Amino acid sequence: MTTLLVGPFNRVEGDLEIRLEVEDGQVAAAYANSPLFRGFERMMVGKGPLDALTITPRICGICSISQSMAAAAALADLAGVQPAPEGAKVAALLHMIENVSDHMAHFNLFFMPDYARAGYASADWHGQVLDRFTAGQGSALRRAIEARADLLHVVGMLGGKWPHTLAIQPGGVTRTPTARDLIRIGATLQAFRRYLEAETFGGKLEDFAALDSIESLEAWSGGDAALFLRVAVATGTGAMGKGSGRYMSFGAYPLPDGRVFDAGTWDNGTETSVDFEAIQEDISHAWLLGDAAHPTRGETIPDEMMREEAYSWCKAPRLAGRTFETGALARQIIVGHPLARALAAEGGVRARVVGRLLELALTQIEMERLLRSIRPEERFMDQVPLPSDGTGVGVVEAARGALGHWISVEDGAINNYQIIAPTTWNFSPRDTAGTAGPVEAALVGAPVSEGEDTPLSVQHIVRSFDPCMVCTVH
């Protein structure tokens, strides 16, 4: 058996190190280490609860609005109110824009460039990938960066800037859009649709969103989506990195009439609701002190000695003692999208990437629908007085999956704040029972060629999860 240390692991958000035990040409065991400790939960103790709206977005530069949304939702829950309905719509639109931006950045900038590597140079598709997806160079990357910057004008207009807006509040949003603003946003969304249809899908979004089986998916022939599908099969990488078949979503985009994508869990064919009380964060293999706890009772005390048996700053969240995978694929499986359901059992690299592509198409359609429903003559923000004592929970879906904030306030100040980010679920270390986290389990069996020190298969699998390590180690 040989041990490989993979890091620095780039084209993931934040710092990641993976330790691999390799035996007989494949990964026998993997250990995911988040080598950075940040301590955001501790920063907030003693501060006024509204300060969470300024501080928590800065946990993450790529899912900043998700953190805003969770914090605002936790404060609204603390106050026992719902945001003004039109404000909720604008907040959801901002959140959709961020999630879509993240999905397309992942596909174009982070994930696809691995297929442009010299190791694939003999493949007949390599020239096309080289042209489109060479890291930092390819034509698809340049176009994606421009389309993304244009799309984020919507966040500029409604939220001032991206990342780190303070526009999203428990009572709604700080900027009341005019009828003209909404028309302008519509134009930006149409330009983004044109980009997606011309470059990513090579076809109508509605047609991609209507795919309902693996056969229909494999027959898709347009755009970079088809290029990926071809390469995933040709390299065999699409089938790698199979997960446990357990998926979880906290439900995305709360609107006055419910969430656009519902919450739930899926365990190899069995659907149930999320039992939030059954969440525990295990810290047996994290450099943290204390006991496994529900986030309402969780603590964040770093182990300065960085004890031997631990190997990460990431806690290990478990739902009723079990690991769950979270993200776009999970969301769409739980919503019941037929293609996502068809991919649930496959559950590897291709399934995760297609989950995101599917959401790109679906979310664009939802954004257009949501925009049409916004009524500029209404109020967009209610004033929300916060109680000086109490608790609140805010759960949302970031691009990478389930995100929760749990706040406790005493005498007008935060006395505990706990966050579980999506990648905390997906990249958790082992728990007390020794059960590996989702990415650790998915890496087992990944092929490693003779002499490879940074195995390509491992890179494809890890990046298929689209990890956000800065959120993980908040």
Added chain:
Amino acid sequence: MNILWLQSAGCGGCTMSLLCAEDPNVLDLLEGAGLNLLWHPSLSEATGAEVRRMLDAILAGEQPLDILCVEGSILRGPNGTGRYHMLAGTGRPMMEWVRDLAGIASHVVAVGTCAAYGGMSSAGENLTDAVGLQYDGGHAGGVFPATWRSNSGLPVVNVAGCPTHPDWVTETLMMIKAGALNENALDGLARPRFYADTLVHHACTKNEFYEYKASAEHLCEMGCMMEHLGCVGTQAVGDCNIRGWNGANSCTRAGYPCINCTAPEFEEPGHGFTETPKFAGIPVGLPTDMPKAWFMALASLSKAATPKRLAENAVSDRVTVPPTLRKPKP
């Protein structure tokens, strides 16, 4: 010139902001300026052992390094070891890597307020002992002492902002490439003066409200946010309202206050971010360079002279009283 970009303890938001550069996009811009990314955590192909070999080559002097960009604060904890952030795969704290590489690079650029001064990463009790490259909050001397100079002779260039504006980064890099960034081009906190010589207040769309002290009482109202809502745009450096963000926008244009994110210690204002501390009903913080007595006198005069349009719109979430139209000449 080549650039090595490292992400230390931060949120990665300054890179995300950089990707929002427009006209041209960031890849075209850097290429056009003759700036080549030796390695960037979000953009480069190389991972793992390939990166370690490149870092070793720089340390060994085999690979020249022109510009070292560091994003995120440097964690010195626990107990001065820096082990709260080990650079993945290397078994060494980021603090040590930055020390070694900065000694080799011609120029060192701190991208964002965390790298410049510690920023949000150092908020609260600063459990991780986070610090900026050459500043500890507002005090000169961070990982590097106040007198430290890179091989170019410049101190660490602090492209502060949370996040920092994409153009602030790209223009700083292009100025370095063009040899146009000397010590006179930096302000007293080592920020490029091309954006630090202006205030966020300049070109703020709420300026007419400010002139008449017509104040918003709640977020989402149109009035000036200085009196009640914690806005320090009259004290904060930045050309946010001149240049605009993500299109032509800014924090104040979106209806929330400037929190002075380009400044050291913005993360600990000593009060809520959206509250204005007051003494006897008067805001404690005055506009930069404004004598207190004159400010008080002008404020009371202008408040008495506030037109009805501004008084009403200030506490409304939209324009309820439009400007009066001049009657045509008879």
